[in-house]
Amino acid sequence: MTRRVLIAGFKHETNTFSRLPTDMAAYKSRAWYLGDEIAKAYAGTNTELAAFMEGAKRYGWQPVLSISADATPSGRVTSEVFEAVSHQILGDIDRAGGVDAVLLNLHGAMVCAHTDDGEGELLARIRAKVGPGVPIGASLDLHANVTDAMAANADVLVSYCTYPHVDMHEIATRVVDLIHRALEGKCKPVTSVARARMLVGVDEGRTTAPGPMTEALALADAIEKRPGVLAVSINAGFGWADIADAGPSAVIVTDGARAETKAQLTELTDFIWQTRNRRTVETVRVADAIAVAQRKGRPGSPVVIADYADNPGGGGYTDSPSLLRAMLAAGLTDAAMSALYDPESAAACHRAGIGASLPLAIGGKIDPAFGAPIEAEATVIGLSDGRFKIEGPMMRGVAVDMGPSAAVRIGSVEVVLASRRYQNYDLGFFRCCGIEPRKKAVIAVKSMQHFRAAYAPIAGEIVVVDEGGGVTSADFKKLPFHRVRRPIWPLDMD
Numbered sequence: 001m002t003r004r005v006l007i008a009g010f011k012h013e014t015n016t017f018s019r020l021p022t023d024m025a026a027y028k029s030r031a032w033y034l035g036d037e038i039a040k041a042y043a044g045t046n047t048e049l050a051a052f053m054e055g056a057k058r059y060g061w062q063p064v065l066s067i068s069a070d071a072t073p074s075g076r077v078t079s080e081v082f083e084a085v086s087h088q089i090l091g092d093i094d095r096a097g098g099v100d101a102v103l104l105n106l107h108g109a110m111v112c113a114h115t116d117d118g119e120g121e122l123l124a125r126i127r128a129k130v131g132p133g134v135p136i137g138a139s140l141d142l143h144a145n146v147t148d149a150m151a152a153n154a155d156v157l158v159s160y161c162t163y164p165h166v167d168m169h170e171i172a173t174r175v176v177d178l179i180h181r182a183l184e185g186k187c188k189p190v191t192s193v194a195r196a197r198m199l200v201g202v203d204e205g206r207t208t209a210p211g212p213m214t215e216a217l218a219l220a221d222a223i224e225k226r227p228g229v230l231a232v233s234i235n236a237g238f239g240w241a242d243i244a245d246a247g248p249s250a251v252i253v254t255d256g257a258r259a260e261t262k263a264q265l266t267e268l269t270d271f272i273w274q275t276r277n278r279r280t281v282e283t284v285r286v287a288d289a290i291a292v293a294q295r296k297g298r299p300g301s302p303v304v305i306a307d308y309a310d311n312p313g314g315g316g317y318t319d320s321p322s323l324l325r326a327m328l329a330a331g332l333t334d335a336a337m338s339a340l341y342d343p344e345s346a347a348a349c350h351r352a353g354i355g356a357s358l359p360l361a362i363g364g365k366i367d368p369a370f371g372a373p374i375e376a377e378a379t380v381i382g383l384s385d386g387r388f389k390i391e392g393p394m395m396r397g398v399a400v401d402m403g404p405s406a407a408v409r410i411g412s413v414e415v416v417l418a419s420r421r422y423q424n425y426d427l428g429f430f431r432c433c434g435i436e437p438r439k440k441a442v443i444a445v446k447s448m449q450h451f452r453a454a455y456a457p458i459a460g461e462i463v464v465v466d467e468g469g470g471v472t473s474a475d476f477k478k479l480p481f482h483r484v485r486r487p488i489w490p491l492d493m494d
């Protein structure tokens, strides 16, 4: 008898300090696919959903494609969105006449208007629907805040091992293979989690240089080889969430419940605690980054400046103007930034047309605390519908839709203005508006780490700026935490 396996995705990394709610419009403008639309959007891509669909084919399962929803990180997910996705998944299980297994593509750090634990509640509802005998497997981002409810209601949880995240497909394949073994009666997966007393850790999960994360992953690999252990994950967590369980965790999937799991989890969380003060990336002030750009930037070997505190990948507004203001003030030449979120200015450029000059007030519109808009005369040098396909290693093949976008020149700095908030992790975020980043002397991106996937190979030098405002600054002591478990590092301990 052919097994029916439900495939669904519901992702969000929620920054509870963001004033932008994550509503239906936020999901529909990024990713909202039903049924066969999932295959059209993701088949052949370097993503979890492609791996799930390929796995179903490999094992002869009948895939029940339900829903795939994703939104750029921002504030709490509205109840309307959560109920719509939950209703779709539970309804599809009924309409299929029940399923033999469930495969979920989750992020793991979703906070909703009605619950602090989005994935925990979703998994609990699915578990209640399918009962205890149907295996549920989920892939997670390594920035997941893994809760007890998530571990209790899933049979298998496996997180990415790379940051930038380039192993989504590979990790989802591991989930598929474990679910296959469970269906064949070859194992009985049980997932356990332990959290460190920290908001942030393991070098934020970076795997681009040897450090706490790569060492923690090596320890995880060693534990994975021990008897009865099926998978071990290290989560750096997501600290910009004021919820009880925010922060780094270790997750172990075992074959049946095992007495030694608790000690293995402690071994991992102790390591995470001991390495808390080690980071492989130094962040600098804006003036220091500009100085490096002036000293070392040359066309064809650009200095890449990453705006850490305004990273849309962590919920940043993407319209903080401080870095751009400093680039303009310094009179940088052959310099470009992408992408600054400013739908009003992008629309004005589309109305004005290529070659036109017009006065713009750029950025600084969502929260004036992070800097006023930049008032400048700008020349439109590129216009685009903002649509392109990712060519770099992170999410290769996936379609991007930044909405109406424009490239403008102010002085000798070129800026891409977008109508949707996107982290810049591909050269396409410049190229779609006619700018070739390889030729520039200075490139600025709204990103804290993912940009490295595409930009490290072309960068003469990389500098990361954490100054000038943004809801993803690493200065956690300045954020108003009320709900996180206490005491917790770095708020209460050194």
Ligand SMILES: [Zn+2]
Binding pocket: 141, 142, 143, 165
């Ligand atoms: Zn992540």
